[in-house]
Amino acid sequence: METLQVIGEGNTAQVVALSHQKVAKLFFAHVTEAAIEHEYVIHQAISNLGLPTPFVYKREMIHGKRAVIYERISGPTLIRQIENKPWRAFPLIMQLAKLHANVHDTKKLSNLPSLHDVIKKKISSVDAINEEEKTMIGLHLKKLSDGNSLCHGDFHPDNVLLSERGPIIIDWTDATMGNRLADVARTLLILKYGGLPDHTSQIRFRTTLYIRKLLASHYVRSYKKGYDFPVKELENWTLPIAAARLSENLPLREKKQLVSFIQQYLKDGKTH
The missing domain is CATH 3.30.200.20 (Phosphorylase Kinase; domain 1)
Incomplete structure (x- = not known):
């Protein structure tokens, strides 16, 4: 064989x-x-x-x-390119944001799942937050508009290959129809916290977190150049998206960051 x-x-x-x-x-x-x-x-x-x-x-x-x-697509992932050429990080993140906006502006597909429904199902399966927190997040989610944009569902630098013919987007399994800012919120959270290593020094961890947050901020600014929106609307989506992400098999440090973010968000009363 x-x-x-x-x-x-x-x-x-x-x-x-x-x-x-x-x-x-x-x-x-x-x-x-x-x-x-x-x-x-x-x-x-x-x-x-x-x-x-x-x-x-x-x-x-x-x-x-x-x-x-x-x-078969030949070429490095966008995240690998950032790691190999860190001085090009900001232009590459700008390219990522432009590509993401193009996805959201494309033709709609009626046979895709509802993003709202997918998020609710994922949150219901999470065990890192309690039932009271889930209820509060669910009520918050109900207030957010559905939208009708094509959403990739897992858009991040590791799902973009830089080929000879340009950037290629892979892994559309989680595609849905919904609010584009929900899709942006997931990308934002992955840029900030995605795959944070469990085994590293505290200094290196904090440095990594700082750099990640800089890249995430640049991604939002770049996305807004093609599609302007109130920042508050994006912030409203980060709570349910963070909770839904906890349904996945995440590194412990990333999970702790997301739980801390969720609990602080609810404590500050931002859902009201």
Whole structure:
């Protein structure tokens, strides 16, 4: 049996190289058939919108595993480029913001899940906050407008590849229809806290946090150049988005930062 070159791995699948033109996402046994079909259908629909995304070919079985075949994109992720060339961090973050705004301005897809519904479901499964806090967050969420923009659902520098033909957006599995500022809020929180390492010195941790917050602020300013909005509206979305993110498998330090943010937000009475 031919050995496949593994080029990436996440919680749901391995990504293997099939050729210079194609990769396969091999799903683990715990992933449901419905989830795989959802990913395939979503990526097909997104690739037909004209956005810079990998082409999706087909579903098939590879070495006894369920797979989706995608176009192979060569190039570093945007986050890797920032790490390799930190002096280019601000221009790259500006590029990220412009790309995100283009997603939100594109054609709508009626068959996508509601962002509001997805957030509510995620918050209900969180165990890092108590039921009273969940209720307060739920009431806050009800006050926020639905919106009808295409939202990526997990837009951050690790999901943008810098290819020869320009930036390519990957991983559309969590795409929804909803308020674009909710999507912006998630990107903002990931830029600030996403993947914070558990094992590092306190000084290095605080330095990293400071730099992250600078990049996040630059991202918001850059996004506002293409789509102006009241900053308060974005702030209103950070509470439910932070709570929903706690439903994911996060590093302990990131989880603590999000819980602290949520509890302080509720303590300050910003939901009223």
